Amino acid sequence: MKQVLVWLGPLPIFGFGMMLFVAFLACTWLIGRRAEKEGIARQHLYDLAIWIFVGGIVGARIVYMIQYNVRLQDFWKIWEGGLVFYGSAGGGLVGYLAAYWFIIRKHGLSTWQIADILAPAIALGLCLGRIGCLLNGCCFGHVACADCPAVHFPLSAPPRYSLVNAGLQTTAGFTVENRETDPRSLVTAVEPGSAAEHAGLKVGDLVTSVDGFPNDLKLLEVYGSDDQLARLQQALDRKPDHVLWFDDSTGTRSWQYGIADTDQFQAALRAARQAGLKINVYDFLWDYLTYRWPRGEGRLQLTVARPDGTTQALPVFEPKTLGLHPTQLYETISMALLFAVLLAWEPFRRRRGELIVVLMLCYAVHRFINESLRNDTSKYTPLGESLALTLSQWISILIFVAGLVLLILLLRRPVDFPSEPPVDQSAPVAPPPEVKLGEA
Numbered sequence: 001m002k003q004v005l006v007w008l009g010p011l012p013i014f015g016f017g018m019m020l021f022v023a024f025l026a027c028t029w030l031i032g033r034r035a036e037k038e039g040i041a042r043q044h045l046y047d048l049a050i051w052i053f054v055g056g057i058v059g060a061r062i063v064y065m066i067q068y069n070v071r072l073q074d075f076w077k078i079w080e081g082g083l084v085f086y087g088s089a090g091g092g093l094v095g096y097l098a099a100y101w102f103i104i105r106k107h108g109l110s111t112w113q114i115a116d117i118l119a120p121a122i123a124l125g126l127c128l129g130r131i132g133c134l135l136n137g138c139c140f141g142h143v144a145c146a147d148c149p150a151v152h153f154p155l156s157a158p159p160r161y162s163l164v165n166a167g168l169q170t171t172a173g174f175t176v177e178n179r180e181t182d183p184r185s186l187v188t189a190v191e192p193g194s195a196a197e198h199a200g201l202k203v204g205d206l207v208t209s210v211d212g213f214p215n216d217l218k219l220l221e222v223y224g225s226d227d228q229l230a231r232l233q234q235a236l237d238r239k240p241d242h243v244l245w246f247d248d249s250t251g252t253r254s255w256q257y258g259i260a261d262t263d264q265f266q267a268a269l270r271a272a273r274q275a276g277l278k279i280n281v282y283d284f285l286w287d288y289l290t291y292r293w294p295r296g297e298g299r300l301q302l303t304v305a306r307p308d309g310t311t312q313a314l315p316v317f318e319p320k321t322l323g324l325h326p327t328q329l330y331e332t333i334s335m336a337l338l339f340a341v342l343l344a345w346e347p348f349r350r351r352r353g354e355l356i357v358v359l360m361l362c363y364a365v366h367r368f369i370n371e372s373l374r375n376d377t378s379k380y381t382p383l384g385e386s387l388a389l390t391l392s393q394w395i396s397i398l399i400f401v402a403g404l405v406l407l408i409l410l411l412r413r414p415v416d417f418p419s420e421p422p423v424d425q426s427a428p429v430a431p432p433p434e435v436k437l438g439e440a
Contacts, residue, residue, distance in 0.1 A: 015136055016136035018135075031121045044107055115356035131332055140328070155300070185284075187205040207304055221255070221280040222272050301315075331370055334370070371390050
């Protein structure tokens, strides 16, 4: 029988999803081992792990979408980043309550006992998960000072877009001028010490190709009503390349035309102005770096025309962002230390539930401090400008208070692990040996 092999192409493996999977495997193995030490069947905790994991992912995604105004149809795009731990804690709690109803209560398991089994695994999951955040480029920090540890991200990572939009850096180490008379990009500035400068890019160069694509296309983006765009289409006798967006509330549409010929571009520009359309003009290089940069790609290759008339293909270079506080690594290190603390605390605990309380208190303090170094979160001011904190900082305060409440409740409970074994009062006590006078 003849076998047919169909090659569907390479399958990308994203660092964020990979570390999420590794964290799930490691944490599931850990809670299974810890359950056996507590005299609980592994299978019960494995079932519980699935409920908590699914609930945690859903909760983390929902909180992220609320915090960053993500569209509902993008719910599944977790490979782009977008999980908030506190959301996963809430979703995981919902998953636990569901598992309690279907699994735990049937086997008479203690919630405090299970919480202590899970506590070190949660710290381990955070430790591994933040490595995924580093690989993905999400959860990044502010620009680091010269003497601070720093991490530089490639062009495809989210920090680049945030820093460029904030005006803190250029897109790829240089700036260009978009001109209506020439579709080629004119380099107007090159950052000193940047990868672009090391590659030989100079002020006054005309970029003629970008990663092998000719840079001879001028992009004309127009905004207006359907009637205005119809008049423009009749004047040009051509359809737009594609529709970027359409606002139903205002009836405003945005169309983009790609025109290489200078005379055609000038004619389109005049027709757009006569139709009363709003106009945005940019070139292929700007559009490529801003909107169409390949995911996961960090290298850039330019061919330039020098002012003296010569053409030169510059060597491939890798633009990087400014140095940012490695907040992802800070949390990885912090959670690794907390994981060790929880394991060291376990032999000395007096009551079940102490480990989860320690986790809540320590993580709340860490997250509140680490959040102040992050640059990807917005601040909220429900109590005024003087108390502007991020959503995660407000939740950190609530988690810390909840941890204190649980600590008080634990201290009021009987001791589960006494420091000395209790004395059995019902057992007979042997009399002391009789000592006779005169005996040595």
